[in-house]
Amino acid sequence: MKGLAHSTGSGQAGDISVRNAGISFLTSDRVVEAVRDISVEFSPGSFTTLLGPSGCGKSSLLGAIAGFVSLTQGQILVDQRPVNRPDGSRGVVFQHHNLFPWKTVRGNVEFGLKMRGIRKAERQRLVDEILDRVKLSAFQQSYPGHLSGGMQQRVNLARVLVNRPTVMMLDEPFAALDAQTRLQMQEMLLELWNGLKMTIVFVTHDVDEAILLSDRVLVMSRRPGRIRADFEVPLARPRTAEQLTSAEFNRLKKYCLELLREESIAGESASEEGVTSLPNLELTPSAADG
Amino acid sequence: MANALVSRSSTLPTLENQVRSARLRNKRFVVPAVIRCFSLLTCIALWYLASTNKWNLIVNFENVPSPTAVCQAAVQLINSPKFQSHLLSSIARVFSGFGCAAVLAIAIGLGVGRSKLLSDLLMPPLELLRPIPAVAWIPLAVLMFPNPEESMVYITFVGAFYPILLNTIHGVSSVDSNLIFASLTLGANRVRVFSDVIVPAALPAIVTGLSIGMGNSWFSLVTAEMVAGQFGIGYYTWESYTLQKYPNIVLGMIAIGLLGMLSSLLIQRIAWAFMPWAKLGANR
Numbered sequence: 242m243k244g245l246a247h248s249t250g251s252g253q254a255g256d257i258s259v260r261n262a263g264i265s266f267l268t269s270d271r272v273v274e275a276v277r278d279i280s281v282e283f284s285p286g287s288f289t290t291l292l293g294p295s296g297c298g299k300s301s302l303l304g305a306i307a308g309f310v311s312l313t314q315g316q317i318l319v320d321q322r323p324v325n326r327p328d329g330s331r332g333v334v335f336q337h338h339n340l341f342p343w344k345t346v347r348g349n350v351e352f353g354l355k356m357r358g359i360r361k362a363e364r365q366r367l368v369d370e371i372l373d374r375v376k377l378s379a380f381q382q383s384y385p386g387h388l389s390g391g392m393q394q395r396v397n398l399a400r401v402l403v404n405r406p407t408v409m410m411l412d413e414p415f416a417a418l419d420a421q422t423r424l425q426m427q428e429m430l431l432e433l434w435n436g437l438k439m440t441i442v443f444v445t446h447d448v449d450e451a452i453l454l455s456d457r458v459l460v461m462s463r464r465p466g467r468i469r470a471d472f473e474v475p476l477a478r479p480r481t482a483e484q485l486t487s488a489e490f491n492r493l494k495k496y497c498l499e500l501l502r503e504e505s506i507a508g509e510s511a512s513e514e515g516v517t518s519l520p521n522l523e524l525t526p527s528a529a530d531g
Numbered sequence: 532m533a534n535a536l537v538s539r540s541s542t543l544p545t546l547e548n549q550v551r552s553a554r555l556r557n558k559r560f561v562v563p564a565v566i567r568c569f570s571l572l573t574c575i576a577l578w579y580l581a582s583t584n585k586w587n588l589i590v591n592f593e594n595v596p597s598p599t600a601v602c603q604a605a606v607q608l609i610n611s612p613k614f615q616s617h618l619l620s621s622i623a624r625v626f627s628g629f630g631c632a633a634v635l636a637i638a639i640g641l642g643v644g645r646s647k648l649l650s651d652l653l654m655p656p657l658e659l660l661r662p663i664p665a666v667a668w669i670p671l672a673v674l675m676f677p678n679p680e681e682s683m684v685y686i687t688f689v690g691a692f693y694p695i696l697l698n699t700i701h702g703v704s705s706v707d708s709n710l711i712f713a714s715l716t717l718g719a720n721r722v723r724v725f726s727d728v729i730v731p732a733a734l735p736a737i738v739t740g741l742s743i744g745m746g747n748s749w750f751s752l753v754t755a756e757m758v759a760g761q762f763g764i765g766y767y768t769w770e771s772y773t774l775q776k777y778p779n780i781v782l783g784m785i786a787i788g789l790l791g792m793l794s795s796l797l798i799q800r801i802a803w804a805f806m807p808w809a810k811l812g813a814n815r
Contacts, residue, residue: 331716344808
């Protein structure tokens with residue numbers, strides 16, 4: 242549970258407040274409303290998953306919190322400061338294809354520290370430490386092109402975590418991996434989170450993954466994305482693969498699948514722009530103010 | 532333990548294994564090599580037959596020197612200082628013209644690829660001049676520059692400039708935006724995004740531009756030397772024609788081919804030194 246060197250210490254950083262956020266994109270011929278009027282709070286150190294069908298705007302919301310997707314409405318505050326551009330305090334792990342192919346594993350992980358002007362000896366120490374945590378010390382001189390998908394995502398995690406971000410966002414990070422590797426990566430992510438305690442916002446369309454990993458799950462509607470349900474996951478930690486078969490897990494899974502099925506049925510009958518009149522099926526009252 | 536024993540015994544250099552691996556090697560390397568040599572030798576043999584028998588079909592081989600005549604001329608030339616000075620002056624021209632083109636085209640390409648303003652400012656005249664082949668510049672270049680030396684370097688420059696420019700622009704403007712987002716969320720500012728992400732990401736495209744540019748600059752130079760030169764391998768080749776030293780024409784041609792090949796190889800080697808990741812990828 243030893244923290245990395247330059248921990249912020251307070252333990253309170255990483256508070257995210259999304260207020261009436263709306264995101265629209267201009268495509269070649271029309272305006273697509275990705276996210277409509279979402280208000281939600283993420284408390285410091287929590288693990289929250291955005292669960293929803295493909296193209297429901299969950300990645301857009303993630304991008305807005307990171308700061309590289311701009312809001313067309315509303316505001317996002319992280320630690321009381323409005324987000325308007327990306328910075329090193331909010332790290333993002335994408336699904337794939339975003340390691341620097343021209344840098345070795347070590348060079349990739351070192352990148353953020355270099356950008357912040359950390360001195361070489363210190364960089365070396367921090368990189369060694371995080372590479373050890375993700376079990377990649379032996380591959381530090383390899384180029385990403387020579388690593389398996391699972392190893393690449395471990396580099397990705399290390400590259401973000403070495404900066405000790407207060408918020409880490411993951412956009413379907415394990416979707417391209419085989420089942421066995423995915424399970425290992427999920428376990429490693431929980432371990433890392435447990436040690437470093439940043440706020441995690443995790444995006445997935447995989448119900449099992451959402452329930453197994455998070456404290457809280459937000460189920461999103463089809464586009465324009467809004468929050469359909471918001472519930473806590475009462476499973477004990479540390480989470481293990483055995484819990485995948487517990488009664489409580491299955492109850493939550495059934496509930497999520499039900500919600501997602503309604504979304505897809507609604508999607509077939511509703512127009513592209515609106516999913517407006519669905520019954521509210523919240524399981525437990527939401528902690529959020531939305 | 533048992534496994535270790537089995538695997539060891541299977542790699543023992545038994546006679547059978549040796550024979551099998553020798554056969555495999557034959558199939559993989561030796562046979563294709565023999566076929567390739569055969570193909571080359573057949574071509575040389577045909578050249579020999581055509582030139583010694585003075586075939587005159589559609590193509591007239593009456594004045595084409597035979598391989599043996601070319602070899603004799605080569606032996607004479609190899610130690611001749613005159614031939615070496617021709618080679619050296621061509622190499623110097625290519626290096627100065629190509630060097631200037633590389634520096635300028637990469638600098639402009641990096642700017643134009645990232646900035647709309649620079650693109651609007653610089654590209655219209657460059658686009659207007661682009662369809663004009665470097666060789667078409669020869670007469671005007673001779674008039675524009677104080678001596679033929681500089682005009683030939685200029686022709687070489689023009690030949691190399693556009694492929695490098697266009698590939699650099701393409702490389703810079705097609706950088707994966709995910710890499711840029713990733714670097715921003717890792718704390719990079721605009722300057723660092725440019726120097727640490729965009730430039731290295733564009734490097735493979737720039738190298739492609741450089742190698743095409745190198746080929747073009749040799750092509751342009753040889754033509755310029757034939758028209759306007761006093762030294763150089765292109766001039767030498769043309770001079771051999773006017774002096775009716777026909778074997779030397781072929782020697783000049785071979786020298787031009789070799790120089791072009793060697794300079795491409797040089798670029799490739801330098802590029803690999805700068806891009807070890809690309810070399811590893813290529814070898815897989």
